Amino acid sequence: MRLKMEENKVDKVLNRFKKISLKTLMVDKAIYVVLFALLVVIVVIQPKFLSFGNFKNIFAQSATRIIIALAAGMILVIQGVDLSTGRMIGLAAVVSASLMQQVDYAYRMYPNLVDLPIIVPILVVMLLCGILGVISGIVVSIFKVPPFIATLGMSLILYGMSSIYFDRPPYGAQPIGGIKRSVTSIATGSIGIGSFQIPYLILIALAVCVIMWVIWNKTKFGKYMFAVGGNPEAAKVSGVNVVSTQIKIYALAAVLYALAAVLEVARIGSASNTTGNGYEMDAVAACVVGGVSLSGGTGSVGGIVIGVLIFTVINYGLAFIGVNMYWQYVVKGLIIMLAVIIDMRKNIKRK
């Protein structure tokens, strides 16, 4: 009897080993295998790609996208989708830019505006987007409008609003330029530890990642987010306030968009009504590659960060070896499909 049990145990251990055989590993992690292969190709063609400076650039370029993807990812986790991501960033960009112009700039939107400390425009757009996020959240959670439609409507409203806001006499629809040096230096500057320079953007993204990780994993709110995303009915029975959780998620995501918008203004040095256009698709693509399920309930901060990095590496790497920009779209599209195919296979392979 004893012996039998021991045998069983051995069997179990053996089975576990079989479970993580090379083959399953290849299937499970195929997306990383493919990307690694892609990276190898890039490095073989252009060995200089492997320089430290390049990787710093990749991280810096990913910083804003990581913030956006984490925000959009939260909405995916609660079985939603946000089509208004880009337009909300656009609105926050024009509003914050108009409050961050140099005092001596000729085409100031508010010629008489005093020189505001940078935190003021940030808080203004965070509050503005927060309110807009609450509205999206209410439309989705209380009025039960499918998120696809609710945020589609919201994105049109936001585009209209940001266009109206910046298309104003006397200068008409001109990009809002002349952004203060103190703002643009957020995107260009870095902090030095000895000879080691870390761009501010990376630090900001890192801080957001840490905060998000804590919220997702270490707070009641985060657990409720996964509960609502995993099974709203069960969450309701468990005393989770599904409506308020959804509204809070949309609001929190919108606040992050506002932060991302200010960083975009700093990076580009101006803003117009097209700023942020299409960012929602990049965000969703990164989330999907990073393992966030579109049916809700699953996702991790680490996965989303990796998803974003993958896309930046591809973008940057393909450009680095001189691949035509249009071909880059083809490659990105294929990777998104591949990621989802692999994800689906994981679910059905047991059969």
Add this chain to the structure above:
Amino acid sequence: MEKEYILEMKHISKVFPGVKALDDVKLQVRPGTVHSLMGENGAGKSTLMKCLFGIYSIDEGEIILDGRKVLFSSPAEALENYVSMVHQELNQVPEQNVMENLWLGRYPMKGGLIDNKKMYEDTMKIFRDLDIDVDPRAKVGSLSVSQKQMIEIGKAVSYNAKIIVMDEPTSSLTEKEVEHLFRIIHKLIEKKSSVIYISHKMEEILRISDDVTVMRDGKWISTRPASELTIDEIIKMMVGREMTERYPQKETKPGEVLMEVRDLSSASKDFSGVNFELHKGEILGVAGLVGSKRTELLETIFGLRAKGSGQILVEGKEIHNKSPREAMKNGFAMLTEERRKDGIFAGLSVSFNMAIDNLDCYTRHGLLNDKLMKADVDKMIQEFKIKTPSGSQKIGNLSGGNQQKVILGRWLLTRPTILLLDEPTRGIDVGAKYEIYQLINQLVAEGKGIIIVSSEMPELLGICDRILVMSNGHQTGIFDAKDVTQEQIMQASAKCV
């Protein structure tokens, strides 16, 4: 010459990563018989059927159908070879009508268009043969579960199936509907089809089956004629040990009044005029037919549904459960009827599923403390003997009984005084049922009050102190479980139908 067996499955083995789901299993079905397949959850019954039906591939063994060796690679191929399955979860298109569902994928055509007239007539013919009274033009979404099931059976017949597998067909049927199903099964048998019948309900099995095959832990245990078997023998084979009682003895007597419900009705007027008292340490059963609004009663008490009129008093003080959250604050807990639909978070871990209601207790300075959470979860896993490798296992990978224990554990962590259990043992095997009854007894021994809704009358009679009967939204009696008979309860259940 008539073959002895229409279907033979021999030496079937199937390995999933980490577990041998089937180990040298055999199944021999005689033509024109009902062959029941029994075993605890996780014994491998459904896996075996899915292997037959081409949903899973087999690793070893052979399947001989009507003297021919077969191996189906898809359900479509199985159907073409006259093997059909009525699934536990019905896969139908609710927005389409009955006949469109029935002939889906093989509509009769005339001149490039669907021949609706022929489809209607063909459907009617099958329904008449089987004594099914459903309009082929009715939308499937508007039908009852039993009607949907009958359509599935009709569909099987339309494929001229020689073998029809029924996976827990009666789990959500009323007694009357079960009788109808049995009449249909008899008609199938008359037509020389064979039925493989999977169910947990022993009485039914013995009534309807010709042969019974028992499985345990992925292995074949025995195949015997039903006429030679008793319930106790089947249970013994299923659990592999003697089970002298199906219901554990309740040691404690009810104490003082814990909750009082006065003239309660729901805002939607689903039910009205419900009056009862629940005592400390009491198990109060709620009996009734499907549609008697028992679930609605529990949901109203728990604040999932708006209350119409009436009062709920806990220890003499009136309370208002406007939401589940408030109900939880007032010491209530509720186990819902459909575990998969509104009980578990299938994609999330056991520990998440267990801790989700009780996060306040694990929060320190606004952050969750994993150690506190893990300690509670591990304690529950041990106490409830939940079969899971660890708390980080996905709950979806556990058997039904273990899932139910996790959810029960979830509610107990909130330290409730009143538990509302809606069909707590539905779809759970005998062994796990017994363990859940023991847990319930343990809870009442601690002075909690428990209300159980169940469609299994022997269960209510076996574990409850008193039984409240609902009929079509009205309370038609409260009986002492010791003195009441099944007939009396049935009478009260049918009073207002």
